[in-house]
Amino acid sequence: MSKKPSTPDKADIPVATLRSMHLTMVRLRRFEERVAELLCGESEIKCPVHLYIGQEAVATGVCANLRQDDYVFSTHRSHGHYLAKGGDMKALMAELYGKATGCSRGRGGSMHLASPEMGLPGSSAIVAGTIPLAVGAALAFTMQEKDTVAVAFFGDGAANEGVFYESLNFASLKKLPVIFVCENNLFSTHMPVAECLADTNIYKKAEAFCMPGVRIDGNDVSEVFKTARQAVAEARAGRGPALIECMTYRWRGHVGPNYDLDKGLRTKAELDHWLAHCPIRQLEQFLLERGIMTEPGKRRIYESVDREIDESLVFAKESPCPDESELLDNVFKV
């Protein structure tokens, strides 16, 4: 595991930011817990769904440092990045239901979410596929003389792809404003990371490309926030890219709502260890201890988030499906 400090230092993070990151994480968690329930049995959600539960601190801590015009490129496990960057929850739920009001108009499903106005140009289901796209956006920002940055989120599995290394090299070579955020959840679909990588220290790959690389506790939102804050500031100032490896864990299986303990891929002890290191509970403990949040206040947050989810579900269910006559629309931009 990572070099986790026993008492995370949150002293220099504004209270408003801590509160806002807490709310974001609760939104991500409660939304996906609802989706997990909806996926059980004869579900109306038909598209493959890869849940982010357990990894919320990564998207939250990184995106809390971004402006609306910064770009975030995401993966098949994309709900967290989408919501943390400001994507609309109703449009997300509608997309899971394949509706015309979905954030991708029912053409993408769970793995392909976009919200251009919020700086979400899209997510890809091809492992490592969006990494060079983020580098390209960063190249464009440089050529346009903007101070926006691009973030590529990807899993540990992406470190097995050649294009990951091509992208690190090009970004460093041209000193581009891009932050590579590896969410190391210890599994590449079913395969433990140690069975995939000769060296599982993914952050060390940065050294070969002359860029900063760090490994942090991806379940500590303060650590993610502060690490990303520095990387974003460096990138914005034109000092080039960075690689941040966030150690985390997905609680559910690779795809779908189950914990997959019956499949023999991991032990209950391992899962329990990570459940005990819940990113949300860690932050809540701190907020309650410091009196920043009270138990009734916390309850109100959860209730309000649950109402928002209820509304998104009603919206999704009541929304129309795409019209059959629109099948061939948007193959090309006219």
Next chain:
Amino acid sequence: MRQITYVQAINEALRQLLERDRRVFLIGQGVTSPWYVGASTVGLFERFPKRVIDTPVSENGVTGVAAGAALAGLRPILVHPRMDFMYYAMDQLANHAANWHYMFGGQMNVPLTIWGIINRGGEQAAQHSQALQAVFTHIPGLKVVMPSTPYDAKGLLAASVEDGNPVVFIDDRWLYNETGDVPEELYSVPIGKGVVRREGKDVTVAATSFMVLKAMEAAAALVKEGIDVEVIDLRSLKPLDGELLFASVRKTGRLVVVDGGWKTGGIGAEISARVVETEFKYLKKPIVRVALPDAPAPASSVLEKVYYPDANTIVSAVKQLL
């Protein structure tokens, strides 16, 4: 009108496109090299040092970089100096650039010109000779153009850059020294429109790229024998100008399709199917395909000579139909 070579037309188009629009940039292997891309980029780096970007040999990564820059509002021209190298870039082209507009319900688009150069002959063998137009034509979301004249090279390159979609612009080094009329100002040739290069009444020969030149040579030889060939330059493989082709087939009732790619699953197969689907009753004879044999390109020049079809191959094909 002023006459320049095909390669000069490309160079001029690039320069004028870079001049006209600050969103345009040129990226790829060899763009600052005097010889790598056949002198087509000579002088551009000196003129636009920030917008002519030579790259490491990372075809997939660099293709993704170009697509990402297009998503962020630029108009990249990405060059692959040999089409063979584009297999490395297939993921970014087929999975990403081609799908992006559809997959997000039309919200994003990728205005990216992917310039692939066919560079064959000279005993370069199997990995330095390929003509992959059929591969790209198969993929939804990609447009594919193949200019055969200097005029069209300039005009279709401009149209590709102006288009809001990924356009695969394919040229052939065997065309680079051909000369033709080219206006000095920038203009565009519409994507999706073919052109009749020679009117005739007996047989339609529909050809692509360099093979249009061979078809014209064949037509010139055949007219001496009293055979009147209509030559169609397809120019755009996707979208295809079906109406132009169909009208010609209705007139002649005979069709030879000539393409510089492999036969099986190739452009000739697609064109033949399209014609049979709607114009079957006008056909007086079966359609004949002139294409590469289903084999990798050989090195030996003795074998190259029989591998690549030429005007004589087309003459024989036409005669089969009479």
